[in-house]
Amino acid sequence: MDRDSEAKMGRRQLLHSAAGAIVGSQVLGRGAARAEPVQVFDYDVAIIGSGAAGMTAALVAAKRGLRTLVIEKAGKFGGSTARSGAGIWIPNNEIVLAAGVPDSKALAAAYLAAVVGGDVARDRQAAFLDHGPAMISFVMRNSPLRFRFMEGYPDYYPERTGGMPHGRSIEPDMFDGNLLGEELAHLNPAYMPLPDGVVVFGADYKWLTLALVNAKGAATAVEMVARYGKAVACGKKPLTMGQALAGGLRAGLLSAGVPVWLNSAMLDVKVEGGRVTGVLVQRDGASVLVRAKRGVIVASGGFERDLTMRTRYQEQPIGVDWTMGATSNTGDGIRAGLEVGAAVALMDDAWWGPTIPLPEGPYFCLSERTLPGSIMVDAGGKRFVNEAAPYSDVVHTMYQKGAVPAWMVVDQNYRNRYLFRDLGPLLPFPASWYENGSLVSAVTLAGLAAKMGVPPDALEQTIARFNGLALAGTDVDFHRGDSAYDHYFADPAVCPNSCLAPLSLPPFHAFKIVPGDLGTKGGLVTDAAARVLTPAGAVIPGLYAAGNASAAVMGHSYAGAGSTIGPAMTFGFIAANGI
Structure with missing residues (x-):
């Protein structure tokens, strides 16, 4: 064994010893120095977080006859789920099968193995695929939620074994907000209002x-x-998308009689006799203890809004201003797990996406970078990536190539044809985008390069080469258009390649691109039953985790639209069935 391996083993042994000491100490973790709770509440299950993972878990627990409480730090329920597009990646579910998708567990397992590889234990991958379809069926039987097949939205790597070129993602059907009654006012708003x-x-x-x-x-x-x-x-x-998903789950909880405490921050988990038995909560200005006879499910989201954690675990440059995650996602559940000896993994990663730092808030680019007539360049004015690749891959490449920030360059023909964010074609870009440096424009490429701060000759040469490839219809440099996924957000009227067109009509425009995200994907390490583990692989009794508070079953990859929410709901389902 080399010295580095010995050092790593030593650190793991030290962490395991510390975990044993903490779990066996029968104290309230960080709460040891806090004021004694002024009130005690008794439940069977306490769930931290009211996103898709937490509310799915709560619905399952309630339907099992368990006294269940959802504890939410924010003043609104729904978390990042309510802000999202709410795609759900659950292979082989009844919705996609009814739509005629030729899916099967075997195909899905082969695809997930090809995409995730050895980053995540096979039994966790299998648990996701085994329980995901049942979770969707359960939710439809026990809430007003119904789902639609996102026809034609490919898996992100459809050419790999088991991949689906026409997709296997679903989304919520329209939900009637009236079913929430007064609770509708407490629904976290969408990321971008319709x-x-x-x-x-x-x-x-x-x-x-x-x-x-x-x-x-x-x-x-x-x-x-x-x-x-x-x-x-x-x-x-x-209501549709994330508003429908969060609203529909909350309606299910209302029918099941599950309370959701808002403005209630978890302070610590309580440990007694080596088992997690409850949580200390700050509510109405006082500390209260929630006893949880069966255990605690942590579904509190990631740490995307906590600068200290992002600086500690993630590559620079990074910050808290480029994320689309809920403002309440500050890693509370992950830190609480660490306090009682939990292991963490994938903390360096996130559900990345190329993002424009607009003055009104970050804008996560989906179609904009895929549409013909656009390219991305680095600080040297050179292309460095297939712009139409899955968004997480593009940001991974930005970091690998030192292209932070990058620039997305388009011409006026692009602007004349396509919606950009919520701005119709032909309309001028807002002055505020120029004022905060998110956008520059110029009549010539040399003038554009000067405003971007990149070498004019390099930008002109890059675009000249790209224009030749676009006219030929084949991107031999970065293979844009080789995958079926590349064409999903493209323009079928453009030939011979629907995601390639030359940049030739002035003025030219360049948008600053930074590594934004939908949330972090690192968190507490769990097993196939969603139980939280120590660094040595031992189960911490009574403690479960799901969603972005747990290390993602997708590893460092991203199988398809909804690879965040699908597993979050599934492992919430698994946790509540096993608790």
Whole structure:
């Protein structure tokens, strides 16, 4: 054994010894120096966090007849789930099978193994695939939620064994907000509010982007308005995407009689006799103890909003201003787990995506970097990545190539054809985008390069080469367009390659690109039963974790749309069935 291995083993042994001391000490972790709780509440299960993982777990526990409480630090429920597009990646579920998707457990297992590899134990991968379909069926039987197949949205690596070029992701169908009653006012708002008078599903965005230049895009826009009119005529308050998912789960909890404490921050987990038996909570200005006879499920989200943790664990440059995660996601559950001896993994990673740091908040780029007439360049003015690749891969490459920040360059033809964020084609970009440095424009490429701070000759040469590849229809440099996924957000009217077009019409525009994310993906290490483990692999009795508070079953990869929420709900389901 080499010295480095000996040192690592020594650190693990030290951590394990410390964990044993903490778990056996029968104290309240960090709460040892805190004031004594003024009130005690008794439940069977305490769940930390009201996102998709936490509310799914709560619904399962309640339906098992367990006295269940959800504890939420924020003043709104739903967490990052409510802010999201709410794609859900659950292979072989009843929705995709009914839609005719030729999926199977064997195909899904082969695909997940190819994508995740050895980063995650095979039994955890198997648990996700075994229980995911049952979780979706359970949620539909025990809440008002219904789901739709996101037809045509490919797996992110569809050419790999078991991959689906036409996808296997689902999303919530429209949910009537009236079912929440007064609780609707407590739903965390969407990341990007939708315009009034439309009902938009996640699968619509591909076509909305093309509404000015594509018949199906125009038809989709008309259909969105018609959906809204029909819903309102029936007296409904239509919600979709993350609003529907969080709202539907909360409605299920209302029917099951599960309380959700808002503005209630977890301070510590309580340990007695070597077992986690409850949590100390700051509520209404006082410390209260929630006893949990069966155990505690940590579903409190990641640490994307905690600068200290991001600086400690993640590559620089990094910050808390580029994330789309809920503002309450400051790693509380992960730190509490560490206090009682839990292991952590994947802390260096996140659910990354190329992001424009706009003054009104970060904008996570999906279609914009895939559409023809755009490229990404580094500080040297050179391409460095397949711009249409899965968003997590693009940011991994940004860090690997030292391209932080990068620039996305487009021409005016691009601007004339496509929706950008929520800005219609032909419309001028807001002055505030220029003022905060997120966007620069110029009539010439040399002038653009000067404003970007990149070498003019290099940018001109890069675009000249790219234009030649685009006209030929084959990107021999970075293989943009080789995968079916590359074409999902592209323009089918552009030939010979729907995601390649030359940049030739001035003025030219360049957007600053930084490594944003949907949340961090590192957290407490769990087994196939969602039980939290020590660094030595021992179970911490009574402590479970799901969602972004746990180390992701996707490892360092991203199988398809909804690879965050699908596993989060599934391991919440697993935890509550096993607790």
